[in-house]
Amino acid sequence: MLKLLLGVLLLLAAFLVLFRAPNHWLWLTSVAITNFPYIPMLLSIGIIFWGYRSQQYQMVTMILGVISLVIYALPIVNAYKMNQRLAKNLQAAFPKDVTIAQTPFSFFNMFRKNETVQYTTLQYAAYPDKKLMLDFYANHQNKKAPLVIVIHGGSWQTGDSKQLPELNSYLANRGYNVAAINYRLAPDYKAPAPVEDTKAVIDFFTQHAAQYNIDTNNIILIGRSAGAQIALCTAYVLQLPNIKGVVSYYGPADMVWGAQIKVSKKVLDTETIYNNYFGGQYNEVPQKFVESSATAQATTKAPPTLIIHGAIDPLVSYQHAERLQVVLNKLNIPNYFVALPFATHGCDYSLNGPDGQICTYAVLHFLNAVVINK
Known part of the structure; x- marks a missing residue:
């Protein structure tokens, strides 16, 4: 029995x-x-x-x-299937000759040891009531290199720069400077405070480019979950020419649509989250939701975008990614959607997992394709 x-x-x-x-x-x-x-x-x-x-x-x-x-076994089977087409599809979406000395997925890589790079904690902004810090991972060659800004998730009200740090070390070991940032959190701070903080990070490294070997012409934003919403809106609203690309890991891209669909409170209490971050629900502060929707803020000046989302995500609907891609295609913005049929929210928790390997390969290919002279 x-x-x-x-x-x-x-x-x-x-x-x-x-x-x-x-x-x-x-x-x-x-x-x-x-x-x-x-x-x-x-x-x-x-x-x-x-x-x-x-x-x-x-x-x-x-x-x-x-x-x-x-x-x-399905996530592993799917990863092997993506082995055959991922590089080709990324090449088509972001035309540039890119060579990566690894396959998108290897079964044996699920058991490898992750790389670790020592980081330096820096203060990048100071407000009357708060100092903001970031973790800086210098590129392994210690020379002038592009900057990747990583923005953590946590429903805009929790989380910090230590969230899922393995990708930071991975990218630093492949020639990128990485800044994993903290930002002002709800409910004490409302939208668009995190977008303003991300702009402050860009300003900080622009002012200290020589000190930290920053190629200020090549900046890429990567966000997870709520951090993806911040990354997308920062890239689309600021329209800075040195932001060469943005990566959304399972981010809410259409806040107007998202505010009107039902999510079980057993999974995520979106009502409280929206009150904390936007200061109310959509029917109370609709403009806040519009301003925070990447689908509404995207224009023909939006940078190339890599979208990553799992089909069984219960926290942020898979349709956010689909809706964002529709908008980007209409605007003729170069983009690619890494659609993962057996992945959930947090599909990159392990870089070595089948979805983690696929995501990491896609991100590295994307970065190498969109930065200039690398």
Whole structure:
């Protein structure tokens, strides 16, 4: 009976690879499962062998194990499929000869050790009531190089510059200066405070370019979740010619549309989040939502954009990415959408996971394609 129960639980958990999680805790479970699929795959194999060696519930247990194994393997299978077309598609979207000494996905890379680069904490802005800091990862060659500004997520009210730092080291080891920033958080500060803070980061490094070896002609913004909304609006609203590109990891791009769809409070309390960040709901402060929508702020001067989103994201609807791409295509803005059918919010939690490897490859290809003279 125990093996049957475990087989059923394993199969139920596997559904988190196929469907959006119905609550916050199951979402966290789905992050773990899709970033480290080999763990539940091994458990599934264990259930299969356990069922094979025991007469009681033998066939049922083995069937449960096989079905679970197949579902858990889907992110890996999809990553292998993307191996065949990702570089070609990125090349077509951002025409420039780019050579990267790695494949988009390797099974054995799921077990590699992540790189680490020591960072320096710098103060980039000071307000009467708050000092703002960032973590600066100097490029490995210690020479003049483009600047990548990384903006953390957290519903505009939590999180900090230490969020998912592996990508920062990865990019620094490949010739980029990286600034992972802190910004003013809700509810104490409302929109567009984080956009203003991101502009302050650009100003800081423009003023100290020689000291930190910054190529101020080449700046790229990368944001995750709420940070992606900040990155997109900064790039689209400021229209600075030295912002060469922007990357959105599962970001809310159409706040007007997003404010009018229903999200379960068991997953995310958007009503409180909107009150904290915008100062009210859409029917109360509609202009705030318009000003914070990348889909509304994009113009023909928008920089090239890389969009990354998972289809089973329960926190930020996959349709945000689709709606953003429609707008960018109408404006003839170079863009590419890395659509991940078995990925959730936080698909890059592990750079070594199947989706993490795909995302990291796409980001590096994008950066190399949009910066000038690199």
